[in-house]
Amino acid sequence: MTSVESTLALHLKNAGFSLTEPRLKVFKALQDDGPLSMQELYSRVSSINRTTVYRVIELFEELKIAQRVAKGWKYHLELTDDFIPHHHHFTCTNCHKTISFDEPKSFDVMLETVANHNGFLPTAHTLEIEGLCSDCRVLA
Numbered sequence: 001m002t003s004v005e006s007t008l009a010l011h012l013k014n015a016g017f018s019l020t021e022p023r024l025k026v027f028k029a030l031q032d033d034g035p036l037s038m039q040e041l042y043s044r045v046s047s048i049n050r051t052t053v054y055r056v057i058e059l060f061e062e063l064k065i066a067q068r069v070a071k072g073w074k075y076h077l078e079l080t081d082d083f084i085p086h087h088h089h090f091t092c093t094n095c096h097k098t099i100s101f102d103e104p105k106s107f108d109v110m111l112e113t114v115a116n117h118n119g120f121l122p123t124a125h126t127l128e129i130e131g132l133c134s135d136c137r138v139l140a
């Protein structure tokens with residue numbers, strides 16, 4: 001078991017759940033290919049029936065193992081910061097490709113400054129950017 005998988009096992013155990021085969025498979029699909037739509041997730045774990053996948057996601061959301069990422073008016077699922085490094089996404093409005101990027105430290109500093117000015121204490125944030133990817137820019 002990798003260290004991230006033992007973190008998952010511990011996370012589940014603390015909440016009174018065990019690490020079952022479907023839970024591990026869904027987790028690995030999100031880890032390798034996330035963010036994924038439910039449809040994409042279903043096709044990546046096609047050996048597991050859809051109701052089970054849906055229940056696993058429901059549990060993962062409840063336990064903050066996975067979270068929803070807005071993509072236009074839909075959403076995709078990905079692992080939370082507890083399991084993958086904190087990052088954000090660029091989504092191409094033309095080909096719908098999603099590109100992850102690490103946020104620069106200066107962004108955190110700027111965010112904290114803006115929050116402080118408003119007497120606000122941020123505990124979490126999301127940042128989704130839409131536009132054209134490098135391939136689609138060339139065609140535009």
Ligand SMILES: [Zn+2]
Binds near residue numbers: 086087088103125127
């Ligand atoms: Zn961030």
Ligand SMILES: [Zn+2]
Binds near residue numbers: 095096097136
């Ligand atoms: Zn594109």
